[in-house]
Amino acid sequence: MGSYNFTRHFFPDRGIRLFHLKTDKFKTNSMKCVIPLPLDPGTASANALLPFVLYRGSVDFPRSIDLIRRLEDLFGTDLSVDVRKRGEWQLIDFTLETVNKNFLPGNRDILPETIDILSGILFKPLLENGNFQDTYVEGEKRTLEEEIITLKNNKMEYALERCYQEMCQGEPFSVFRYGDREKIKEITSQELHSHYEVVRKQAPLYIFFVGNVSCEKLKKWVLSSFPPREKVTEIKMNGIEVPARPEKIIVEKDAINQGKLNIGYRTGINRKDPDFPALLVANGLLGSFPHSRLFRTVREEHGLAYYIFSRIESTKGLLTISAGIDPDQFEETIEIIDGEWKKILAGEIDESEVGFTKKALCSQLKISEDNPFDLMGIEMINALNCTGQSRKELIDQIEKVKTHDVSRVLNRVKKDTIFFLEPEEES
């Protein structure tokens, strides 16, 4: 694989950490501007609302239509915003993607202008008597509330979110990435603006860049666009304790055709843990590939599910298994899953499965260098986990994982909560 490693730069007087990767492989220049904020039930709703309100109006672009039309004129530059949750972090994400100048008429470089637009949205909001515009705040409150209500439209995502809520009750991780509907309702434009002032002054800014621009040029553009800030805080690692308690089973009924099963486990392992590569292999062997145990047994051998897979949340230390099943086959499915789990614990593992899984994981990591957003995503998760591990180092460690490491690491993982979204009646 190539040396697709980011160079890291810290600008304390700006509160900016810049991660730069120069390559001429892509037809675009891509940038992600991430503000990591601690996930907290008290501030989550205001945090979630903030970027959408900022996007609606800035000094340079008072109306959304002005901003969008400018971006369209800049050859459909994509400037979008979203809020995500990684571990107990709420991430405000601004994404920028511009066409590389080689593919534009007159080879005009539009990147500096778009970085300026992004900075203006973040730091020069449109104010009315010192506050955000009421119409924008009210409009975005409504949209966010709808987002929360319509989580129920996607049954798979809803069931997973409910599983997390039940599993992590009382922990920040149980907070939804968009916060809470009732709290959003109560926020005034004044309160939101005061909250913005705190974020503007104190929140760290992580900027990731992949594209065909030298580091010197990028630094110059970023530093001339983004304002000085002095009191910026640093991020700390999440706690990943595994609480000792009996398993919970929660069943919720809904008018659906197919039951959505989610089983939540605690791994107590994040990316800094020496067992992390072994956990990746264990999860891969168990359920994250089509050649994995769960897909082969539950779907291929028994025909019980169309989808079944496992995934890990590497910042909070969780593993979940999700499956779409017929409600009559709830017990049978759980039995098969537990059975496979026990077999892996007991070391009933084929060398070839471990080999396939390691190959697939390494292949995924290598292939990630073909996609600028995958590269930036991995770099961001590493930053949150306070590890500077390169993809090459992780690949080397995965290759060293042995069959007995898989059993050993899975032994650290504790089943916590079963959440089943069950159809109300036979259909």
Added chain:
Amino acid sequence: MAGLKETLLKETPKIKEFGSGLTAALWNIPGYQKKYALLGSPLGSIHTKIKIHGEEKKIPEGTAHFLEHKLFADKESGNLFDYFASFGASCNAYTSLTGTSYLFSTSENLSKCLELLLDFVQNLHMTPTSIQKEKKVILQEISMYKDHPGWQVFYNLLQNLYHQHPIRNDIAGTKESVLSIGEEILKFCHDTFYHPKSLLLAVIGDLDMEEIIETIEKNQERKTFLPAAEFDFVNLDEPQEIRQKETRVKFSIGQPIIQLGFKINDNPSGGKPLLERDLAFALLSDILFGTGSPAFYEMYDEGLIDDGFSAGFSGEETFGHFILGGGTNHPEKLIERLLEIIKKAKTEGISEGDLERAKKKIWGGFIASLNSLEVLAGQFVKDYRRGLEIVDHFSSLEGINKGQLEYLLTEQLEEEKASISIVEPK
């Protein structure tokens, strides 16, 4: 925009036909880790009737998808996923309206993966038991989609727009049609639509051309094939009128979802005209309903739509529809407004400035999408079957004038050809 063609053409696929009749496009793109291959059959979900040896033959709905599942779950020769996994590769397959695609991506062992891909797609094994088991999985799949309100609203709309065109049903077919599929029809479809003459292989990535050509050549020489049968897909007589004006269903959801759809009857034939229609509709929908249109944020601020609102066209030689909608708390008001916007645009026409801006946006978006090898390969297969090349997208886009948009607007978006589909909370 001169010079762009050369920049893009730095990388063009090499087309090669092999002795078996298989056509392959080999596309060398240096610097990528991933190597990606896609083997496509022309049998899609909308092909439910063909003419062969002078006779018409029916194909049950969902057969293309069933065959995809069956080739994939080939138990006679072991688990396919395991074989690919042993080479460090991952494989997948999907059925679309107009074709079935089998694909893998890998960073190593490209030749072994290619052989595996060709072997499993070109050999059909089945037993009555394996067919029965696959039916169970497919019925679970159909059942899963039925829990998606977005899927429901869309298919209810297609059922309103079309009387008998197979597009009105799920790609997987219906429960009844899936149960009716048996060994005979699967074998017939495999013989006919998976003959090397019908298949198209696209390989893309940082490639060793000679090695790949040799691999494919040897693989095809080892196999014997029946003579290729000439066939034509037969179009069902689809009336111009819509079947039904409106559908409403209740669902366990938080907010109503609506779609307003127009049946488009002017269906061109040939690659260029089809591409031009796709592009003209994309421009029109951006100008009227995109986030840069005056209407979008007006509706947004009034609480009629959220950022999930979308508008778009889908069409081939036998069908076409323009659909718009999304989640809303005011279904009736939104539908009324959307119809008003179209009506107003019909009298006011399209402005040159809006058209130029929309063109720039589509240009940039298309270039950005070409970062992905999957998109490149998928686009190539679609274009090749339509007789087009990637650069045609740019020349066609540049050539579109406002008259074409106004024609679609005034002549094709007719209110009497419109239908609505609503999913409401229980």
